[in-house]
Amino acid sequence: MAELSTPQHEVLIENRSGWFRIEARELWEYRDLLVLLVRRDLLARYQQTLLGPLWHLLQPVLTTLVFALVFSRFAGIPTDGVPAPLFYLCGLLGWNYFAQNVVGSGGAFINNQQLFSKVWFPRLIAPMAIVAANLITVALQLVPFLAFFAYYKLFGTSAGNVHLGWSALLAPLPLLHLAALSLGIGLCLAASTARYRDAMHLTQYVVQLWLFATPIIYPLSHVPERWGWLIRANPVSAPIETLRWCLLGRGTIDPGALGWSVGVTVVLLFAGVFAFQNAARSAVDTV
Amino acid sequence: MKPVIEIEKLSKLYRLGARGAGEDFWALRDVSFNVATGDVLGIVGRNGAGKSTLLKVLSRITQPTSGRARLRGRVASLLEVGTGFHPELSGRENIFLNGAILGMRRAEIARKFDEIVAFAEIEQFLDTPVKRYSSGMYVRLAFAVAAHLEPEILIVDEVLAVGDAAFQKRCLGKMTEVARGGRTILFVSHNMSAVQTLCGRAVLLEKGSVAAIGEPAEVLARYLERGGEDASTWTRDETATTRPLQFTSARANLDGTTLHLDLKMRSTARHRPSFIAVDIASGLGQVLMQALPRATPFITDAHPEHALNLTIALPPLIPGHYTLTLWAGPHNTETLDAVERALSFEIETSPTADRTFSHSANHGHIVPPSTAEYRPGALVAASALCEP
Numbered sequence: 235m236a237e238l239s240t241p242q243h244e245v246l247i248e249n250r251s252g253w254f255r256i257e258a259r260e261l262w263e264y265r266d267l268l269v270l271l272v273r274r275d276l277l278a279r280y281q282q283t284l285l286g287p288l289w290h291l292l293q294p295v296l297t298t299l300v301f302a303l304v305f306s307r308f309a310g311i312p313t314d315g316v317p318a319p320l321f322y323l324c325g326l327l328g329w330n331y332f333a334q335n336v337v338g339s340g341g342a343f344i345n346n347q348q349l350f351s352k353v354w355f356p357r358l359i360a361p362m363a364i365v366a367a368n369l370i371t372v373a374l375q376l377v378p379f380l381a382f383f384a385y386y387k388l389f390g391t392s393a394g395n396v397h398l399g400w401s402a403l404l405a406p407l408p409l410l411h412l413a414a415l416s417l418g419i420g421l422c423l424a425a426s427t428a429r430y431r432d433a434m435h436l437t438q439y440v441v442q443l444w445l446f447a448t449p450i451i452y453p454l455s456h457v458p459e460r461w462g463w464l465i466r467a468n469p470v471s472a473p474i475e476t477l478r479w480c481l482l483g484r485g486t487i488d489p490g491a492l493g494w495s496v497g498v499t500v501v502l503l504f505a506g507v508f509a510f511q512n513a514a515r516s517a518v519d520t521v
Numbered sequence: 522m523k524p525v526i527e528i529e530k531l532s533k534l535y536r537l538g539a540r541g542a543g544e545d546f547w548a549l550r551d552v553s554f555n556v557a558t559g560d561v562l563g564i565v566g567r568n569g570a571g572k573s574t575l576l577k578v579l580s581r582i583t584q585p586t587s588g589r590a591r592l593r594g595r596v597a598s599l600l601e602v603g604t605g606f607h608p609e610l611s612g613r614e615n616i617f618l619n620g621a622i623l624g625m626r627r628a629e630i631a632r633k634f635d636e637i638v639a640f641a642e643i644e645q646f647l648d649t650p651v652k653r654y655s656s657g658m659y660v661r662l663a664f665a666v667a668a669h670l671e672p673e674i675l676i677v678d679e680v681l682a683v684g685d686a687a688f689q690k691r692c693l694g695k696m697t698e699v700a701r702g703g704r705t706i707l708f709v710s711h712n713m714s715a716v717q718t719l720c721g722r723a724v725l726l727e728k729g730s731v732a733a734i735g736e737p738a739e740v741l742a743r744y745l746e747r748g749g750e751d752a753s754t755w756t757r758d759e760t761a762t763t764r765p766l767q768f769t770s771a772r773a774n775l776d777g778t779t780l781h782l783d784l785k786m787r788s789t790a791r792h793r794p795s796f797i798a799v800d801i802a803s804g805l806g807q808v809l810m811q812a813l814p815r816a817t818p819f820i821t822d823a824h825p826e827h828a829l830n831l832t833i834a835l836p837p838l839i840p841g842h843y844t845l846t847l848w849a850g851p852h853n854t855e856t857l858d859a860v861e862r863a864l865s866f867e868i869e870t871s872p873t874a875d876r877t878f879s880h881s882a883n884h885g886h887i888v889p890p891s892t893a894e895y896r897p898g899a900l901v902a903a904s905a906l907c908e909p
Binding site for chain 2: 243244245246247248249250263264266267269270271273274277278281282349350351352353354355515516518519
């Protein structure tokens with residue numbers, strides 16, 4: 235049997251409360267678990283389905299087609315001169331990523347109740363794995379996006395209005411921004427659901443309505459002047475518009491709104507980690 | 522050398538009942554002891570004595586209310602077999618996932634992969650989703666992963682109660698091997714012989730406090746002699762996910778020499794039609810007999826909940842304390858659930874009404890009804906036997 239190393243680990247177990255604390259060393263030691271949880275999420279999500287991982291790609295495409303029919307054709311909402319399906323698909327990539335992160339990481343304590351009551355690992359790993367797995371889904375969803383793009387570039391009438399330029403390389407930035415923002419919100423939610431379930435029921439509803447306060451089915455440029463502040467105050471708006479600017483060359487980058495959103499993101503992320511780590515200490519006894 | 526585990530006045534308070542109106546319950550109260558490197562410490566005590574809470578606190582699953590514990594070394598805890606197994610994923614995927622959840626690095630799991638598969642004997646099902654595994658295979662795989670952990674401190678809760686006898690033996694063997702490698706083990710079990718063979722020291726918990734600590738034989742004797750608390754009812758405190766069929770509650774009622782048992786069971790997953798058995802053991806843990814009531818039809822997974830009323834006609838037992846172990850499975854070599862010493866009962870009066878001296882367990886626990894015919898002075902056909 236292998237020689238035992240001199241224990242470098244010393245764990246002190248006591249009642250701790252209060253301060254901002256991240257188990258940085260342990261998060262690093264459990265990095266393989268993060269990777270395996272991401273793998274589990276991706277592999278298990280569509281097990282025993284005929285289409286398997288194709289579901290990842292189908293879902294935003296179907297939503298896009300419905301949006302294009304209802305909001306563009308029936309309601310006549312403009313789409314910044316971009317072909318409607320491209321406009322919606324691009325917005326939905328960002329929005330779905332945000333929404334799924336919020337709902338997923340918000341359920342961190344409730345969905346992992348069984349696991350958390352039987353084994354310890356840095357609890358932050360669970361919501362981080364959800365955000366990482368969803369990011370891979372977004373990467374997969376770029377495939378139908380590129381297919382739509384190629385179609386409109388080749389056959390579309392407004393082909394000149396869309397560009398896929400060097401700016402596309404900046405697309406990871408708004409995605410990262412969305413990841414941090416949604417993780418911050420999700421962690422706050424998770425912390426609150428550890429004690430009261432109300433937030434869980436509220437989340438689904440709020441996320442649905444939030445979609446309408448975000449420029450997904452309309453461009454920011456089309457929002458009436460007197461309501462612009464509201465949409466700009468929504469911290470999800472800026473990264474969505476930025477993403478559209480990166481991928482389609484169309485979109486409003488408003489430095490003020492972007493700065494505001496980054497500030498909100500940083501605050502929410504810190505608040506989320508703080509609340510989550512605090513809730514994690516007693517969640518097993520209260521969930 | 523500093524002790525590998527130092528526990529100082531560890532206490533854990535639970536608030537029971539509704540918020541504000543609940544009453545307080547100390548699951549642990551000022552528990553202090555040290556464990557030296559290489560020690561194998563058995564933790565015994567009745568249900569609700571605080572064993573599981575102690576392991577949960579030491580595993581960092583829940584925080585203590587006060588006091589502290591210092592653990593020097595990598596800790597792996599095994600409070601359940603197959604924690605984090607995903608039913609849809611293959612055996613192969615689950616080995617990596619479960620290993621990582623228990624704190625192993627990916628490279629470490631890859632290195633031991635073949636050994637784990639061989640130990641679990643699941644080679645040909647490696648790529649089958651574990652939801653299609655039999656419960657025996659599932660438990661074997663789960664334990665195989667855990668048995669190959671190499672932490673400095675291993676914390677094990679009653680996980681050996683599942684699985685068939687042969688596999689339980691191999692698990693014990695593997696754990697002994699781990700202990701010889703200089704690792705420190707904390708081991709909670711109701712399996713007294715396991716505690717005695719495996720552990721160098723034992724701790725007896727009673728109502729959240731340490732009642733005895735020392736040589737396993739002495740501590741066990743203490744535990745068994747105090748076994749006479751009321752244990753006519755038993756309820757499972759949490760759902761055991763690895764058991765497709767499980768006992769949820771039991772009640773014993775002794776009426777003269779007839780024992781009535783009310784058992785409640787639950788099917789949580791698919792399982793083969795099963796039957797139950799009840800082992801009756803002496804207060805010192807020696808199994809005396811097994812009652813094997815025929816449930817016709819067998820318990821199947823067609824219904825989620827089951828209730829059984831058993832009537833056991835006890836043989837004449839000498840006064841003393843007896844315990845009941847509940848068992849369920851589809852075959853005598855395949856255990857789905859076993860609850861060691863779930864219930865106990867007390868025989869208060871001698872089965873022989875006019876007996877004038879006390880009984881001793883040295884001459885057994887059962888007094889078979891016997892009569893003697895006495896004919897003073899009679900020579901029993903001696904002449905006939907001597908006939909040439």
